[in-house]
Amino acid sequence: RRLVARLRAAHTAAGFLTVATAVGGAAARYDRSAGSPASASLGLLLEGALVACGAVVVGVVCRRGRSERRLDNRIDRAVTSFLPPAALLLLLLACGYAAWSRPGWNSSGALPGEAVFGVLVLGQGLLVVVLAAVAWSLYRRTPEPRTTLRGLGGPAVAMLACALGGVMTGGVAQRVADWLDGPATPGMGGPSLVEGPPVLLSWQASVIPVLLVLLLAPVTWLVARTARRARRLGPEVEAEYAPAHPDPARTRRIARIRATAVLTDSAPRIVGLVSGATLFLGAGAVVGSWYSGQVPGLALDDAGPFTESLAEAAQATGSWLIGVGFILFVTWGRRAYRDVSARRTIGILWDVGTFWPRAAHPFAPPCYAERAVPDLSSRMCAWTGSTRGRLVISGHSQGSVLAAAAVWQLPAAARHQVALLTYGSPIERLYGRWFPAYFGPGPLQGLHRSVHCWRNLWRATDPIGGPVRIDEGGRPEVDRGPLKDPLVYGRTVGHPLPEPVLGHSDYQADPVFAVERAALLDRLGPVLPRQTAGEVQGSSGKSSG
Template sequence: MGPEDVVELRVHGVSGTPPEAMLGDPFPTPVAGDDVARFLRAGKPVRALSNGRPRTVEAFHWGRFTSGGASRALWLVLIPFAILNLARYALLGASRFAEAVLRLLGLVLTGMLVAATAYASLELLVRQCAGTATCRAERLGFFDGWPFGAMLLVGLVPPGLVITVLWWFGRQTFLYEPKGTHHVWETRTGSLGDYAFWHTSPRTPVLRDAHVAAACAVVGVLYAGALRTEQPDRPADALSWAVVGLGAVVLGWAVGCVVMSPDRREVNSRALKWASVVYLLLAVGAATASLWRVPVEASGSVTPLAGFEVVTNTLSASAMLLLVVLLGACVRLRRSARGVELMVADKRFRPLWHGYAAVVIAAVATTLAVGFSGGLAYRVVDWVGDPVPDAGRPGLVLSTSYLVGAGLWGVLAIAFPLLVAPVVAAMVRQVSSALVFAAGSVAAAAAVALRWTPAPGWAFWAAVVLAGLLYAIGTVSCTRHAIGVAVREGVVADYPGRPDRPGVGKVALTQRLASAKYRYHWLLGAVALLGGVLVAAGGGLALARLAHPGRRDAPPPGLADWLSTVPARELGALGSLVVSGVVLVLLLLGVRTWQNPRMRTVVGIVWDLVAFWPRLAHPICPPPYGGRATIELTSRAVRLAGHHGVGAVVLSGHSQGSVVCVAALSLLRRESERPDPADGERYIRQADAVAALRRVGLVTYGSQLQWAYSRLFPHYLGHAELARLHDDLGDRWWNVHRLTDPLGGPVQVWPETAEERLSADPKLWGVRCGNDVRLRDPEFLDPDPDVVASPLRGHSDYYDDPVFDEVVARVADAVARPRTSVVIGDLSLSGGS
């Protein structure tokens, strides 16, 4: 290759597009990388740009990071942890307090999962079912003749497996060992251009060990509570309190590590991990030896083990309180100088949910975690018997925190579907239809409420009929006014001719539906609002019980009576069914991922979105690929520009790939500013980074950088960061989008400029505004008997549009101009082509 050559380096998006489709070649040639991060080159002759310069097309395929096997797909069941980790990057700026709150909340969610598993195995199966002759004979016959202590050992298996899985999953990573000596963050929050930010190995193992230790402490404390079970000749309470005290020490140690989030060099977290394992074994051994001969021939109900109610209520109340504290921390961040700066930015880049995105995301994660833990306990009870709130009723006693949580999820299962229709109608700007749907939802909610009241039957059916009528009217209204006058006029302007010819309505409808992407956050906000209210309700009730000395072990009579009513039982059953269905779907999806490559792509989309960022709020989430992908792409660009002498390297990023490209350029820019250390050991030498930065351009398409990422992660990808990159690259960065794309949109819309045509052919053209190019979709509307019809492409196949080649040519020309200037801070670097 020589100075006149152009290499377009394509980076796919969340769908994990195969390199064969990216390159238009069924047999591409691998040129660099390994099994999970591959660079491939088209084997057929080099494509030429419109200006006649040769172009080589390479593909960077990173899809195997997130869609390699069933074990990665099974991460779906732990999705609350991944969502919580995402909340850390939605903060408006640097706040050690807010980050510590998020890490503590993550610790509580881990405790919820482990406590629910231990509750199901120890309390429900071992104590209440296996400890009762009738239930044991019907469900757990293999326990016949076993001493109670042996049953307790078997009960350790499920929580022990969960703890082992958490530890093992938290160890998985795609990163190499950091190169060079620069491994300290440049800022408190890190940045996309900070090489050390992508290597969080000194911090993440501390969090992982702390979570494992906290999980061991929770299970050990529950076994210590079992020592207080009422029985003849039970051990003195001193033994139980001693075990609880040791567990509190281990838990306090873990909490300290989580709050401080130290590096491994400062805290010996491995000592904490192994100390917690030893503590768990001591607690299990003490409980097993002391309770070995507890009678298990009871014919009726048995007294629940001590401690479970207090632990579950403590976790529920802690989650609620931490969400409230996080809200307060976000209020402080919003009023800080950085928060004010972000909030007064251009409205197109203003942070989502008025700067409270971290709270919204954390609320969604907590809602899912509460539902998953409660659903597990409720399903186990439903399998072996009937759930009741206290020991005075026939059935198996289920902790009121799980009963209340299941009931609240039942409310969520009813409320959320009723909100979907009006919210979606509002998202596509059908205001009148949204109002009609909202009235129908109110009528449907009234029908649900009337079902549990002594009201006459005709009132219930009247509400049902009214709700159905209103929904029918709303549906007809949406259908008749689905397009909109302004949208249709825009389509006619793009495709001059008769406004009523075939195809205009379809294109206009697609554009209007795609415009809903600017309001996707409304639906997630509705989930967060409902979930946050329900978490607050359950946590408030748990806190009230903990504060009242007489209600810590048994529910108050009024609450117990209400939980035994028909509405409460039906809501609990509905909530547990919904949660169980969600978990079952996730598990089946994980199994199908192993068998079906297409399903593997669907799972990969989920993980591509949540696994980009390092694990800093919760260590038990999918192995982050962002650092490895960014470093690999940067290294390849430097290799092409420096060692192969390529005149122009055009990074071409689609969808999520555009974020990887921006991160790579940010990293390259920062490496060009940093002088070489005395020992010469570093990731990229400064001279190589400077030389590469002169020869690199960027094309993004189908990108969410403006409408989603800059608003969801304003501190890392906000308007200021994009504007800085725009100033550095100038005409070497162009963005391409379509109005029919439900995910991608404009990125560089500042400053406003007059629109002009960018043509690849008299009939094939796009509209340029600044460095943003809007492609027509389809490319042409009127049929031509000698030309293949142009399909609606939406978010896909940007490479197939002839205007796309023209955009790449413009970027390549901007890179290869006789004089190229790169502005880095106060330093201007100039050089020949």
Template sequence: MVEAYRWGALTAGAAVRTASMLLLLPFMLGNLAIWLRPTSSDRFGLLGGLCRLLAGSLTVAFTLAIVGVTMNLVGWQCVPYAACRAHRPYLSWLVALPMGTRLAVLALLPLVALRLFWAIGARSARAFEGFRPSPPRPPRAEMTGSLSTPGFWDDERLTSWLRHIHVGLGAGMVDVSLLIGVSGDRRNLVGALLLDAAAGLVLFCVVLLFLPVPAGHGQSRRFLRLLWMVVAGVTALSLGYAASTREVPVVVGQMPGYEGSVAGVVAVQGVLLVMIAAVTVARQRRHPPRARPFLRGLGTPLVAALSVIVASAFTATLVFRVADHLDRGNIPDPIRPNPPALGPLEPPVAYWWAALAGLTALLIVTLFAALSLLTSRRRRRARAERVVEQDYPDAPASAAPRLEAVRDTIARSHVAEELGPMLVAFFVISSLGLASVVLDLVGIGPTQIAAMISGERDGTAMLAAYVTDAGIWVISLLVIGLLVLGFRAYRSAETRRLVAILWDLGTFWPRTVHPFAPPCYAARAVPELVKRVSGLAARGRVVISGHSHGSVLAAATVLQLSPAVLPRVAMLSYGCPLHRIYARLYPAYGERTLCDLGERLEWRWRNLWRDTDPIGGPVFDGRRGVRSCGDGAAEAVDVRLRDPRSVTIDPADTVPPPVERHWPYHTQPEYQAAVRDLSGLFDPDGLR
């Protein structure tokens, strides 16, 4: 009997889900960062706490961007000017409202956005994490961090806990922005108390990000209900106070306190990234992995920095595109302000620096990528040459063009291994870009600093302004490109499958850092597979066959099987990224986990791989730099397939055999041979 399990619908089956995932990309990267740590410990320790704080800053950054669009650009900088609201009936009605009431009404939009994120997270929890494994997990099982721990994939309670905290953070920042905007420096007793309460709510949520989830489910539910009541109460009082405030000190320019809030978030993110990098390096030196990680051990800070950069691109694009629309096509800055009739319409300085840093990072990373590919070309070609000489020693001269095509295919299939230096360079450039934090805090933009350095205000400042404008358009086009990709995913099943390949990597792990990240499909797939395999094993032998990322799900399933089931289970993987990608990207769950997997199966495991495969590879082949588990049986796991089978044309055919690369494996004779081999490895005594 043959059964198939398809999980594609969990990542790209629904077009709307695929498109929405692109919008949640920064949150996904923030959640992914903790899983790239060098050791299995510290998932909920210092490094985990820092990653959760950074994830909280992403929520705050998105909330402030929406506040910047609604309250700052529209309510404060556009509506008071007749030329800005002219021929815009959707804005004209706001001028009749007092400034306090206007800001209170516009503050509802970021609150609605937070509620939308809440709804997406709750819906995904029901759809993806609603499957309950049997038996239920023991208390505090998530603290061990092992893939074989019962309940490892059941993180719904943690996600719900973090979701309440993030909504509290976002609502608290909306309250703080609103109260500072309507009061400025002149606050009465009520306004001061409310501002203290809103700031205290934000700080309290920050502290909660460090604390573990209460052990008792009822206790956590009561606490979250209390937190929700506090958030709702403070927000309602802040909205009521702002709506009742009639005399608001209006100043030209940005809403009071807003630019400082944005700069403060950027500063916090910079400090957190430095701390994450320091803790990661310290952990790696104390517990060095057996094999050198793909990202030189900087996977956690690198992906964390990438999440911040992508979030900055999203937020800056949102603010600048709305500002560009409101001022009817002109991009204002301190050197080229809008006419007085239109109003200032100035985005915060932090977004100008984000645009300039994004352009610089993109150019430098592109340069490093080109250099990495050029410098590694000779090494990759030499390796491909050795493979071709080994596989086709007697190839005729007429097969030279075919041999060259095979060499190119093998060389290209190992490009990914050469991009580590590029990504590390990206982290360094991103870290250097955070030096602009100091300038953000004092409100100095790129044009001012350029004029101060050169001493020529007009020429150099204008050049800096044009370069910054270019950065704005570049990051805007990149974000728009993602939106177009999301639209294509909505219209095209092929595009959805392409996006799903990337999402297989990014959404495999539970959401233990950011609750608004795309849901973890393994939280449903692994328990379902465990239950089905256990049921089949009760009736006879089971060979779990997994291709590509399916082999990762198969491995996670085997690690969750009970000892009573394991003697009846074997595993066949092909096109398998377990070592080539997962063990190197996630050193905390690397080679020791693979050895544990083989030992649990008593080495009833075969892995088919090709040199031309750009994704899969060997698991225990020592010739490829993969270390042994100290068991001779591990050497029999990997089975190499020559690809193509021949470089000459068979007399019964008109073309040479194709280069299979990643597809297919299950149609090859070696696949059938591996199934027969595994069937003969079962212990007859263990099947009674």
């Protein structure tokens, strides 16, 4: 929580300082060129204060809490309490300084930073291309068919992250410029008072409707394929349960949930398609903005009235879509503080992202796995060493990844005294495909050979968990599934109410869970000491005994 507060304060201050630099920098440059000593001195003082505050922001982001060898438990009340207000004060001073009367100066042109923004966008695109080339080279050395997008999953996500940042920037800039310009359209000439946002942002906004049109075909195909799969699964569901009185609505619901759960495996293709289209359309936007220097509506006015109208419509539509998307993004973020379901969804994404060391996400808080995995491994190693007993460690969802990582850290002697029970586990379905170097077939097979015994439970209705796909001759199979979900089709004496489709939750409610846990305890051999129940429970990324 302390580190999140530091980062929040630093990034808020950075936003204020960016606007203050854009507003005050132009006025300071004019005062120096106009030969006004008093105003020039004030401008230098303001710029010096901006640089000093910016250095503090960079230091907070890049230095605090980044050492692997030194505990950083400082409260930093000065940073969290005074850094954003100080940056806001500098912004107000910059606005007041820029609004000071200068009779000989008429502002014109765009605010500073348009060229810098274009260079940043171009640099991001080039870095993504280089990253893709490196990832493809690594994949060709050790190809694995189930790897996401043949090793290009990382560059694809990076491309989408860069595009999201540009879209959010464009949405705010377009809407603020339109609000400041009243009834006119910024950047379109005529009686407009505001030059408008950077031309590149207008081109980026124009390609968004094109991207949505391109996505319409694959999304339609995916929806149709899911519907066809649901219809095919209907007879299989009735054959599996063999109900005395089939209920078409119940059958369709179970079949639809099973068909929808498979969409997780199709997500990488959509990500790759969106990322590739974003890269090419973004490159076209950069070329169009730099070649023409005008917004699309003006740059294409020589191509005919229809093309000009189409370009203007695309620009306007894209601008409004960006604005609406930004509002939805902020609204969804605020929901996390009020809505339990939204907070749980964001928490899952947060857990997956911050599982990795901070080198993978340098601008986020340190990963919890750096604390949870060693603590859990130390506890298991100490217990097995002091009691000579054996134990079962079970993990659900993200907890199964923590459990596997903790078992990997055990010494070989202690690892042979541990059994692993995972359920609803994304360890192969998500981690194995997106991070094959750490959770691919080779590492998982090594874990299977080194641990005493391992059992994995999964359901066909689970959109997150799945089989680990390890089948080595001479050793018991790891996967047990798909488990029945729901447990019964209709009402019975033991289940007087219709059983819900559990999907990713409540694996412990399935009788198979108790059976498999007892089987692992039997395979471990001797009876465990009385002071433990023979199990350390790991659920949703947290482990407790």
